[in-house]
Amino acid sequence: MTAPALTVDDLHVTFRTRKGPARVVNGLSFELHPGRTLAVVGESGSGKSVSSLALLGLLPGTADVRGSAIFDGDELIGRSEEELRKVRGAGVGMVFQDPMTSLNPVLTIERQIGEALRAHEKVSDDGVRARAAELLTEVGIPDAKARLRAYPHQLSGGMRQRVMIAIALAGNPKVLIADEATTALDVTVQAQILELIERLQDEHGMGVVWITHDLGVVAGIADHVVVMYAGRCVEEGAVDELFGRPAHPYTRGLLGALPVVDDPRPARERDELVTMPGLPPDPAALPPGCAFYPRCPVRADARCATSLPPLSPVPGSAAEHRAATFYAGEVTGR
Ligand SMILES: Nc1ncnc2c1ncn2[C@@H]1O[C@H](COP(=O)(O)OP(=O)(O)OP(=O)(O)O)[C@@H](O)[C@H]1O
Numbered sequence: 001m002t003a004p005a006l007t008v009d010d011l012h013v014t015f016r017t018r019k020g021p022a023r024v025v026n027g028l029s030f031e032l033h034p035g036r037t038l039a040v041v042g043e044s045g046s047g048k049s050v051s052s053l054a055l056l057g058l059l060p061g062t063a064d065v066r067g068s069a070i071f072d073g074d075e076l077i078g079r080s081e082e083e084l085r086k087v088r089g090a091g092v093g094m095v096f097q098d099p100m101t102s103l104n105p106v107l108t109i110e111r112q113i114g115e116a117l118r119a120h121e122k123v124s125d126d127g128v129r130a131r132a133a134e135l136l137t138e139v140g141i142p143d144a145k146a147r148l149r150a151y152p153h154q155l156s157g158g159m160r161q162r163v164m165i166a167i168a169l170a171g172n173p174k175v176l177i178a179d180e181a182t183t184a185l186d187v188t189v190q191a192q193i194l195e196l197i198e199r200l201q202d203e204h205g206m207g208v209v210w211i212t213h214d215l216g217v218v219a220g221i222a223d224h225v226v227v228m229y230a231g232r233c234v235e236e237g238a239v240d241e242l243f244g245r246p247a248h249p250y251t252r253g254l255l256g257a258l259p260v261v262d263d264p265r266p267a268r269e270r271d272e273l274v275t276m277p278g279l280p281p282d283p284a285a286l287p288p289g290c291a292f293y294p295r296c297p298v299r300a301d302a303r304c305a306t307s308l309p310p311l312s313p314v315p316g317s318a319a320e321h322r323a324a325t326f327y328a329g330e331v332t333g334r
Pocket of ligand 1: 015017022024042043044045046047048049050051060062283
């Protein structure tokens with residue numbers, strides 16, 4: 001196995017809030033290998049976006065970030081804004097949920113893609129124009145040459161999202177972090193973009209962290225899945241293993257809505273995570289034991305209320321399949 005493109009180790013993010021410290025990410029670790037796709041899933045508020053923003057130094061000053069994230073042999077946590085800007089420009093591409101906050105409203109699309117291209121290599125103005133048009137076509141934007149002269153507000157939400165993806169891919173990044181990158185797009189465009197990303201993975205060995213609620217996409221593109229709850233990884237494993245034999249009661253709950261062939265519901269509803277009764281804990285008042293305990297259908301033991309179950313190998317599974325529950329064996333029916 002090659003060296004990981006990105007290794008996150010024991011990442012913690014705490015926000016200083018009026019209610020006191022909010023512990024939003026609590027010891028997240030994962031490895032992303034070149035050419036592979038790691039999916040991060042979990043309910044809203046589980047800390048998926050905050051973790052990826054922390055890696056790239058994009059959190060507000062009220063956030064305290066601890067832990068380690070090694071990209072391309074270098075530590076990202078604690079690096080200066082200028083150094084991180086360089087990493088974001090070329091090494092790590094990113095697409096976030098809201099393209100309006102990431103695109104510059106006063107620059108044309110050509111300028112913005114051009115900046116990303118130039119961060120990576122020396123290119124002439126004509127070269128930039130040709131490559132930018134090619135990228136727009138690749139992400140499914142028709143009439144690319146005309147679109148290059150547009151400003152972000154002149155494009156629809158879906159188009160802006162695709163421009164963000166084009167910018168993220170322009171620098172041939174070693175790692176792409178995509179946070180609900182294709183959720184707002186229609187199924188055909190989504191398929192086109194997933195295909196493009198797959199091609200870049202094959203050609204350049206780009207590693208992808210794919211944050212999403214869409215389990216259909218996860219099943220289709222992920223190699224490895226990390227399930228987050230209350231800022232922790234509660235289960236991880238190869239996609240087939242995790243979908244086939246989920247061990248944590250939380251994962252089993254989420255997968256209650258796994259896509260079914262010939263499901264008559266519209267695609268967007270069909271592949272969403274199932275809604276479970278109860279709410280995740282307040283990050284400013286995390287319980288001492290398992291954070292899922294109050295909602296857990298197994299709730300087998302008083303131990304769950306007082307001790308935090310460590311992420312441990314699931315009995316009878318492949319080594320990389322791990323779950324943070326005292327009852328993995330029982331849950332998988334062993
Ligand atoms: N600046 C901030 N100050 C305090 N708390 C914050 C701040 N930003 C995010 N949070 C909290 O961090 C937690 C995790 O948020 P995050 O956006 O990472 O969740 P998520 O899993 O990505 O959810 P979604 O799927 O809705 O994007 C939430 O409880 C959120 O309220």
